Amino acid sequence: MFSRLIYRNAKRNRKENLIYFATLVTAVASFYIILSLGRQDVILFLKEFESDAIDKLLAQMPIVYLFSLFLLFFLTLFANRYQLNRRSKEFGLYLMLGMRKERLILQLLAEGFITSILALIGGILIGGFLAEIISLTVSKLVGQGIIGHQISLSVGAIFFTIVGFLFIQFIALAILGGRLFNQEVHQLLYEQMDKKQDMGHLKGNVINILVGSILLGAAYWIVLYRFMDFAGLILFAALALGSLGTILFMRGFAKLLGLLANMSERKSTKGLHTFTLRQFQENIANRSTSVAVTSILIMLAIILLTDGASTIMGLENVYTRGPAIYDFTVNSDNQKAEQFLTSEKMVSYVEDLNFLEIGQMKYQDEHGEDDLPLSLVDWSKLREQLIMALPSNYREQILSGEMQYYDISSENPEALNLFGVLEIDATKPYLIPETSYNGLLEAIGETPLNLDSDEIALYFNPDFMPMDDVDIMPVLDRILEDALEERQSLMSINDQEVFIHPSIPMRGLVADRSVEITSAFIVPDQMFEQLLDTETYVSYWNFCIPQKLQEQQGLMKAMMEARDLLQSSGFEFESYLQNFGRKLFYVVAGSYTTLYLGFLFLIIACTVIALQFLTQMKQTGQRYVTLSVLGAKRKQMKQSVHRQVLLTFLLPMSLACVSGAVGIRAMISFVIIYFDDQVLLYPIALTFACLVLGIFVIYGVAVARSADHEIDKLRWKPNID
Amino acid sequence: MVRQGKLLEVQDLQKNYGKKNNITKALNGVSFDVLPGEFLGIMGPSGSGKTTLLNCIATIIKPTSGRVLLNGENISAFDSKDLAEYRGSRIGYLFQDFELLDNLTGQENILLPLSIHGIDFAKAHTKLDDLAFFLEITDILNKFPSQMSGGQKQRVAAARSLISNPDIVLADEPTGALDTRSARTLMNKLEGINRSRGRTILMVSHDPNAASFCSRILFIQDGVIFHELRRKHDESQEKFYERILHLLAQLGGGSVNVL
Numbered sequence A: 001m002f003s004r005l006i007y008r009n010a011k012r013n014r015k016e017n018l019i020y021f022a023t024l025v026t027a028v029a030s031f032y033i034i035l036s037l038g039r040q041d042v043i044l045f046l047k048e049f050e051s052d053a054i055d056k057l058l059a060q061m062p063i064v065y066l067f068s069l070f071l072l073f074f075l076t077l078f079a080n081r082y083q084l085n086r087r088s089k090e091f092g093l094y095l096m097l098g099m100r101k102e103r104l105i106l107q108l109l110a111e112g113f114i115t116s117i118l119a120l121i122g123g124i125l126i127g128g129f130l131a132e133i134i135s136l137t138v139s140k141l142v143g144q145g146i147i148g149h150q151i152s153l154s155v156g157a158i159f160f161t162i163v164g165f166l167f168i169q170f171i172a173l174a175i176l177g178g179r180l181f182n183q184e185v186h187q188l189l190y191e192q193m194d195k196k197q198d199m200g201h202l203k204g205n206v207i208n209i210l211v212g213s214i215l216l217g218a219a220y221w222i223v224l225y226r227f228m229d230f231a232g233l234i235l236f237a238a239l240a241l242g243s244l245g246t247i248l249f250m251r252g253f254a255k256l257l258g259l260l261a262n263m264s265e266r267k268s269t270k271g272l273h274t275f276t277l278r279q280f281q282e283n284i285a286n287r288s289t290s291v292a293v294t295s296i297l298i299m300l301a302i303i304l305l306t307d308g309a310s311t312i313m314g315l316e317n318v319y320t321r322g323p324a325i326y327d328f329t330v331n332s333d334n335q336k337a338e339q340f341l342t343s344e345k346m347v348s349y350v351e352d353l354n355f356l357e358i359g360q361m362k363y364q365d366e367h368g369e370d371d372l373p374l375s376l377v378d379w380s381k382l383r384e385q386l387i388m389a390l391p392s393n394y395r396e397q398i399l400s401g402e403m404q405y406y407d408i409s410s411e412n413p414e415a416l417n418l419f420g421v422l423e424i425d426a427t428k429p430y431l432i433p434e435t436s437y438n439g440l441l442e443a444i445g446e447t448p449l450n451l452d453s454d455e456i457a458l459y460f461n462p463d464f465m466p467m468d469d470v471d472i473m474p475v476l477d478r479i480l481e482d483a484l485e486e487r488q489s490l491m492s493i494n495d496q497e498v499f500i501h502p503s504i505p506m507r508g509l510v511a512d513r514s515v516e517i518t519s520a521f522i523v524p525d526q527m528f529e530q531l532l533d534t535e536t537y538v539s540y541w542n543f544c545i546p547q548k549l550q551e552q553q554g555l556m557k558a559m560m561e562a563r564d565l566l567q568s569s570g571f572e573f574e575s576y577l578q579n580f581g582r583k584l585f586y587v588v589a590g591s592y593t594t595l596y597l598g599f600l601f602l603i604i605a606c607t608v609i610a611l612q613f614l615t616q617m618k619q620t621g622q623r624y625v626t627l628s629v630l631g632a633k634r635k636q637m638k639q640s641v642h643r644q645v646l647l648t649f650l651l652p653m654s655l656a657c658v659s660g661a662v663g664i665r666a667m668i669s670f671v672i673i674y675f676d677d678q679v680l681l682y683p684i685a686l687t688f689a690c691l692v693l694g695i696f697v698i699y700g701v702a703v704a705r706s707a708d709h710e711i712d713k714l715r716w717k718p719n720i721d
Numbered sequence B: 001m002v003r004q005g006k007l008l009e010v011q012d013l014q015k016n017y018g019k020k021n022n023i024t025k026a027l028n029g030v031s032f033d034v035l036p037g038e039f040l041g042i043m044g045p046s047g048s049g050k051t052t053l054l055n056c057i058a059t060i061i062k063p064t065s066g067r068v069l070l071n072g073e074n075i076s077a078f079d080s081k082d083l084a085e086y087r088g089s090r091i092g093y094l095f096q097d098f099e100l101l102d103n104l105t106g107q108e109n110i111l112l113p114l115s116i117h118g119i120d121f122a123k124a125h126t127k128l129d130d131l132a133f134f135l136e137i138t139d140i141l142n143k144f145p146s147q148m149s150g151g152q153k154q155r156v157a158a159a160r161s162l163i164s165n166p167d168i169v170l171a172d173e174p175t176g177a178l179d180t181r182s183a184r185t186l187m188n189k190l191e192g193i194n195r196s197r198g199r200t201i202l203m204v205s206h207d208p209n210a211a212s213f214c215s216r217i218l219f220i221q222d223g224v225i226f227h228e229l230r231r232k233h234d235e236s237q238e239k240f241y242e243r244i245l246h247l248l249a250q251l252g253g254g255s256v257n258v259l
């Protein structure tokens, strides 16, 4: 009998209060999604190249999990409290009928347990489904058929979801049960909303609004103009000011609504306008703090989602090939590697095979006065020319010796960057033999260099040398051209005059990062052998995946196959995949958690708003009965309720939008967020705006429908004397 | 006396509560008429069916059988849409526990029926001021119910029931939740409204004191009307009260059937 009651009540709870149950299911699903991250296709894929970084990312997940546990605890507490409030009359009745309080609480826990189990089943199913969808969507976005799909079901995730959820659910019920235990039966039977209608004094409200706005303004100002002061610590001040401002603003706002109601009354207003305003006002006034909290949550959600979305926009960058043209670089003894790369099983994956030699220049045999080695390079004439080509302010700084170090940056004039690089590198420059670089030039379809024996070319690594167009250096070329006309050499090496070749196309020397140099001299092969400091010598085999194979299989797939072959051969190598994986990792790591938390905040805020509204609705149900006796039609009342729902959602959302916009603006101007892809900007912004609005609409409609249901349920209950 | 048309006709009203094997016959064939300008009281002990009767007339509940005609129109046969038109505009209500909306000010409460019915109340302000003056609630119009005394609340409720010039005001134990003094004030006001403004009032009560302000009283027991008292033309309220008490003593002492 007892157990039947429990079962029946649990069932009724779920049916009567879909929002309550949906909240629990959402909590479960959120746990599962964050816990099953390690099983996402893209993560499994990245693990192959960036396992350290991925491990680090996954190691952060328990923190995110605990954080969401913490947040969702409040959500379940709130949902359960709402549910118990709804039923307080019923509990009072049980107690009146002689049920002992211990037993009532035991019954509550048992009911809670049944509901939790069902929420777990539903939540894990939904969470699993969502995780699967996310996994598929992401691998589709990353795409190109490179990521194999695996079912993302994770037993560990299920386990921790169950443990975590039951834990918070139990604590929430225990707290609420304890409170119930201490309540008088009378309180339970006649629990009602605070009867007091503290609509406040106008003066106090105006002050609230004023102070609130000022605090908000101060917070906005800090965020917009003082973002980075005190190592970002001032942001906390901004957050505190903003939160306090939001709370005060909401408090004052509720009361200003009363003024609005007063004003509208003097006009000829029809329908339930005044009533609607007063209901809204009461809802806000009685809970201004939690309205403010939801507003802050929504603001955080908007900022987090924008941040996540901007990171996703970086996805396009993941596919744009940098200056590296080679797909693979094998780093090994040249004979064996060459044999392997030209062997039967590899040959179909290899095109533009090129042997890259690189090494630094020797020093002079004699040492200088202070026993420092002396450079073979004398580039003083070129140096002079470069200084001449500088804008005057820089020129003066350099000539006066004020400039101590050189920033290489895309904002600098070209001459300054060149000057800086050479100033650092030219003493003991890297050397690349002409043939090695010619192989590269051929691979990109350029004509080989064909240097004279006293001619060199300057190489600048486009990865480190920011240039608008990697193939042209107008300032350098002009200097070289002028020198050529005057038959003047700008540099000498080992006391021999050399001429500098006009600028050449520059590309990455290897597939990823095995050679990290800023500049080099490309020299005739003979000169390379003469000048090389043999201790610094390294060599690599570079190759590309053949164009035809790329067209047949797609680049990624062909690369994966080649990679598997190379891996089995035991050669040390690197590939463009690593480069790709690293960039992809930044996108994934940067967006996953922020988006997750963003949606979590949003859902929590919406649930709180929804439950609060329905609580008020339930507690003030009698008012609608009165209205109907005064002649209000159901349609009229529903209309009023729908307006209330709209206003209740709009108010915290509007303020959140303003604050969020300020936050985003600041983050853009301090380049924490940036939108580097104008093409994707609008579709992605639109998608996210729609998602956020969609969530609001779903909640709004759900609340409106529950409220409609309450109104349909209204019956006139005659008071029996 | 000039013969007037009947304002309200209640014809053989029956109301059963509960299901087949457990029926409460709250009203068991009640018939009576209300004339325009009357202040009619209905008295009876607790559980006699007073509230049920009033609610049937008020169209808040549907009678099991019988008819209620207001100005000759059968309002008990109306569907809910037509009923909404009646409620609050042609019929005003006064309840034992006021039923004011506690998040609206007094004035907002009073004007509520007008706005519900989409009546432009720019013109209604003179009417509001007049009513407020008469009911002595001008000072509390901008207060919320929680800031008013019980008597004030009921007078605000009275103003609300009168604002739309209803054909009839139905009051269910309007003094039930008030202390004697406030009850007396309220009844004086209601009587005044009935006398000086000719507003028809139908009031249900088990309080002889309140009932003594009426011009005619019907007695109900077990869902049946079994007696009627009329206040004589020049009879004072105190005298009428004596008569009611006398009758009640008889009823309590002897058998109901005797009367």
Ligand SMILES: Nc1ncnc2c1ncn2[C@@H]1O[C@H](COP(=O)(O)OP(=O)(O)O)[C@@H](O)[C@H]1O
Residues within 6 Å of the ligand: A718, A719, A720, A721, B017, B018, B024, B025, B026, B044, B045, B046, B047, B048, B049, B050, B051, B052, B053
């Ligand atoms: N909603 C209801 N359901 C069942 N019985 C009811 C209901 N309302 C009233 N009754 C019964 O009908 C009878 C008349 O009640 P009521 O009209 O409230 O009497 P009064 O107002 O004169 O005290 C009582 O026996 C009461 O128990």
Ligand SMILES: [Mg+2]
Residues within 6 Å of the ligand: A719, A720, A721, B050, B051, B052
């Ligand atoms: Mg009654």
